[in-house]
Amino acid sequence: MSSDTEGPATTPPVLSLRGIRKLFGGVVALADFSLDLHAGEIVALVGDNGAGKSTLVKIISGVYPPSAGQMLIDGQDTRFADPSQAQASGIQVVFQDLALAERQPVYMNLFLGREAVTGPWRRLDRRRMIRESEALIQGLDIRIPSARATIRELSGGQRQGVAIARATHFAAKLVLMDEPTAALGVAETMKVESIIRSLRERHLAVLLISHSLDQVFRLADRICVLRRGVQVDVRPTSRTSSNEIVAMITGVA
Ligand SMILES: Nc1ncnc2c1ncn2[C@@H]1O[C@H](COP(=O)(O)OP(=O)(O)O)[C@@H](O)[C@H]1O
Ligand SMILES: [Mg+2]
Numbered sequence: 182m183s184s185d186t187e188g189p190a191t192t193p194p195v196l197s198l199r200g201i202r203k204l205f206g207g208v209v210a211l212a213d214f215s216l217d218l219h220a221g222e223i224v225a226l227v228g229d230n231g232a233g234k235s236t237l238v239k240i241i242s243g244v245y246p247p248s249a250g251q252m253l254i255d256g257q258d259t260r261f262a263d264p265s266q267a268q269a270s271g272i273q274v275v276f277q278d279l280a281l282a283e284r285q286p287v288y289m290n291l292f293l294g295r296e297a298v299t300g301p302w303r304r305l306d307r308r309r310m311i312r313e314s315e316a317l318i319q320g321l322d323i324r325i326p327s328a329r330a331t332i333r334e335l336s337g338g339q340r341q342g343v344a345i346a347r348a349t350h351f352a353a354k355l356v357l358m359d360e361p362t363a364a365l366g367v368a369e370t371m372k373v374e375s376i377i378r379s380l381r382e383r384h385l386a387v388l389l390i391s392h393s394l395d396q397v398f399r400l401a402d403r404i405c406v407l408r409r410g411v412q413v414d415v416r417p418t419s420r421t422s423s424n425e426i427v428a429m430i431t432g433v434a
Contacts, residue, residue, distance in 0.1 A: 193256030194219050195355050195386040196241065201250035203236050210236040212410045214250070218355070223377065223387040224415075225397040228407035228430055234390045235277050237407075238357045241388070242274045243267035254354075265294060271354030275361045277390075279344040281332045288314035288328040291347050321346050322372055337364035349376055356380055359390045374400060394423050408432055 194217040201214040211233045218224055226234050239245045241252070243261030252259050254270055261267045264274075274280075281290050288310045289296070297313075299306040314328035323342030325335065332340060341364045348356055358377070362370040377400055380387050391397050397404060398418060406413040406429040413429045 192220065193253070195255060196388075197251075197253040197256070198241070199251040199253070201237070201240060201252070202248045203233070203240060203245065204248045209410045211240075211247075211407075212412070214407075214412050216405060216412075216415065218386045218388060220354075220386055221381055221384045222403070223381050223389055223401050225401035225404045225418075226388060226390045226407065227392075227394070227397060227404060227426060231409065232407040232430075233410045234407060235359055238274060238276070238359050238388070238390065241267070241355075241357060242272055268294065268351075271352065273348035273352035273356050275341075275344045275348045275356070275358040277359040277363075279340055281340055281344060283332045286329050286331050287318070287325060287335075287343055290332060290343055291317060291328075291350070293347070295351070317346050317350055318342075321349070321376060323369070338366060338369055341365055342369070345373060345376065349380060352380070352385055355386045355388070357388045360392065361389070362391070362393070362396065370396070394426060397426075398423065406430055 196216075196218040198214055198216045201211055203211040214237060216224070226237065228234055236245070240247050243264045243266050246260070259270070261270075282293065288307070291314045292310050297306040297309045298304060299309070311328045318325050318328060321342070323339070323346060325339050325342060332343065335343070341361065345361055348358070362373050365373060374396065377387060377389065389397070389400060401418050403415055403417050404421060404426060405415040406426060408430060416425075
């Protein structure tokens with residue numbers, strides 16, 4: 182935990198993006214994106230389909246290298262060769278497509294890449310993973326039949342719950358959420374929103390992609406708007422309105 186003497190003024194941003202650009206062949210998915218994200222802050226990223234939101238998440242999390250630009254983590258120039266390096270730096274992601282192993286049980290998905298092992302032959306410690314998964318699921322209040330259920334057996338909302346549980350449990354620094362409540366009902370959405378607030382209280386940084394402007398205004402400290410790969414603006418939530426954000430998203434003033 183940081184003391185009250187620390188703050189954004191003395192601590193470098195958790196994430197600093199400078200002039201990030203991404204090309205896919207001739208398509209400019211991101212033109213020139215810059216943002217500082219501080220610990221204990223929720224920044225929403227909004228924009229229409231194809232605006233470049235998921236591309237940005239994949240660049241930050243080491244799925245794609247940027248075509249140009251610089252990324253700093255805690256003030257250090259960083260380049261991730263793959264997603265496991267981003268994870269090792271304390272970054273967790275809820276991908277839009279969730280990135281779950283369909284044929285594997287819930288508990289293996291929760292521990293993907295960090296499986297518990299036991300004994301001299303380092304066999305999978307399934308009992309321990311199941312026990313910890315059950316506690317995790319219960320703690321998050323997401324309704325899943327069993328930690329042993331395979332992902333294929335779950336509804337869209339339950340799958341989203343597993344992806345959120347994994348990201349929020351293992352995040353140490355930064356959580357990226359790409360449409361985390363798209364498949365959820367009203368009560369489940371409220372629960373996830375309270376989880377997102379608890380991440381801020383844990384002093385993590387959150388980048389939230391959402392199509393629900395109501396949700397964005399409920400949660401975010403600042404709102405960043407993308408339109409066709411171009412960063413339109415970043416506004417403190419308290420100093421903008423839904424109408425203004427819609428105008429920036431659509432380009433219709
Ligand atoms: N892997 C890829 N290969 C080629 N083009 C891509 C790829 N990923 C995204 N794009 C293109 O980049 C643009 C931004 O896409 P995306 O980041 O998915 O937008 P959003 O998440 O805001 O809907 C779109 O034009 C999309 O077609
Ligand atoms: Mg997307």
